Amino acid sequence: xxxxxxxxxxxxxxxxxxxxxxxxxxxxxxxxxxxxxxxxxxxxxxxxxxxxxxxxxxxxxxxxxxxxxxxxxxxxxxxxxxxxxxxxxxxxxxxxxxxxxxxxxxxxxxxxxxxxxxxxxxxxxxxxxxxxxxxxxxxxxxxxxxxxxxxxxxxxxxxxxxxxxxxxxxxxxxxxxxxxxxxxxxxxxxxxxxxxxxxxxxxxxxxxxxxxxxxxxxxxxxxxxxxxxxxxxxxxxxxxxxxxxxxxxxxxxxxxxxxxxxxxxxxxxxxxxxxxxxxxxx
Numbered sequence: 251x252x253x254x255x256x257x258x259x260x261x262x263x264x265x266x267x268x269x270x271x272x273x274x275x276x277x278x279x280x281x282x283x284x285x286x287x288x289x290x291x292x293x294x295x296x297x298x299x300x301x302x303x304x305x306x307x308x309x310x311x312x313x314x315x316x317x318x319x320x321x322x323x324x325x326x327x328x329x330x331x332x333x334x335x336x337x338x339x340x341x342x343x344x345x346x347x348x349x350x351x352x353x354x355x356x357x358x359x360x361x362x363x364x365x366x367x368x369x370x371x372x373x374x375x376x377x378x379x380x381x382x383x384x385x386x387x388x389x390x391x392x393x394x395x396x397x398x399x400x401x402x403x404x405x406x407x408x409x410x411x412x413x414x415x416x417x418x419x420x421x422x423x424x425x426x427x428x429x430x431x432x433x434x435x436x437x438x439x440x441x442x443x444x445x446x447x448x449x450x451x452x453x454x455x456x457x458x459x460x461x462x463x464x465x466x467x468x469x470x471x472x473x474x475x476x477x478x479x480x481x482x483x484x485x486x487x488x489x490x491x492x493x494x495x496x497x498x499x500x501x502x503x504x505x506x507x508x509x510x511x512x513x514x515x516x517x518x519x520x521x522x523x524x525x526x527x528x529x530x531x532x
Contacts, residue, residue: 253277254298276417278436283307284326284341286350296417296435297337299444300325303435304340306447309455310475312379313344313351317453321345373493373500382456382480384502386522390425390459390482393527398512399427400463401487407432408465420445423461430460438466439475446479456480463487468507470494477501483522485509490517 260273276296283291283304295303301323308314326339344350404421407429418438422430422445433444442464449455461483462476468486470493476484477497484498485506495517498505504519516523 254296276436279338282339284339285313286344287341293437293440295437295440299433299448300337300340302433302444302447302451303440304342304443304447305450306443306445306475306479308342309446309450310443310478311351312381312478313348314450315381316455317451319345319348320451373497376474376477376497376501380477380501382458382478384458384477384480384482386458386482390461390504390522391524392425392461392483392522393524394512394514395527396427397461397485397506397509397514397523400461400485401465401509403427403429404432404463404465408434419465421463422449422457423463425459425461438464439469439471441465442472442475446475449479458482461485463509467491468494468505470497473497473503473505477503483519485514 254277256275256277257272258275260271262269262271278294279297281293281295281300281303282289283293285308291307293307304323305314305320314320321343323340323342325335325337326341327335400423404419407421408417408419417434417436418441419432419434420438420441421432424430431445431448433441435441435444442462449457456479458480460481462481463485464472465487467488468484468490470491473484473490473494474497481503483504483506487509488507490505490507495505497503498518502519504522505517506514506523507517508515
């Protein structure tokens with residue numbers, strides 16, 4: 251099975267001095283996801299947590315909603331012509347009675363931010379397939395101070411990033427700021443899928459009392475994945491897209507961007523952020 255990291259020779263130039271040395275890089279390999287034996291999608295990912303990645307992807311597609319929807323997840327034997335297993339092809343087998351979606355080239359194309367689908371159609375697609383309306387009762391309440399502390403907690407938990415500097419990360423926190431889970435991947439959407447898939451396999455969906463933090467920007471795709479998992483609060487260290495803000499506003503998702511130190515922007519769902527409890531001055 252592919253490794254999380256790999257080694258490559260690199261020419262290093264520092265202050266005019268040239269040297270050759272091995273460098274640690276994050277591994278990137280394709281993962282083909284099959285549904286009941288039929289090819290569904292291919293994603294470039296960092297090997298590891300592949301079953302969770304596949305399950306989380308299918309949550310975001312509206313196929314899965316609980317652990318009971320899955321009969322089994324397996325690597326496909328004989329994935330290569332010579333019969334060897336690449337561990338890069340995963341088949342998700344649905345439980346009896348779970349509806350199999352129509353798998354075509356036009357299947358749920360709203361899941362990619364570059365699909366070219368218009369904004370209204372994208373929003374409608376999420377609204378019609380979401381299993382867990384964001385209706386936390388009572389509402390999750392977080393303070394700016396709590397949110398400000400989360401990026402450092404995420405960074406401290408990134409084991410592979412320290413060796414490679416080339417991974418995105420996503421983490422789930424409780425409303426009290428406790429780190430619940432963290433996943434790393436070369437793709438930020440994969441990191442979120444791994445979190446959601448692990449939650450599904452542990453029968454923890456919906457994640458209606460959780461805060462999701464992502465290490466990069468908040469695209470429509472990431473906001474969609476949060477909504478599909480029932481997450482009430484999504485925070486990102488970088489900027490959101492306009493469609494991510496529209497989706498958050500329509501579904502009731504709290505969306506926080508540019509979360510850096512004690513500064514942040516709340517783009518939607520400000521009712522969950524205690525704006526009277528400003529972060530203390532340094």
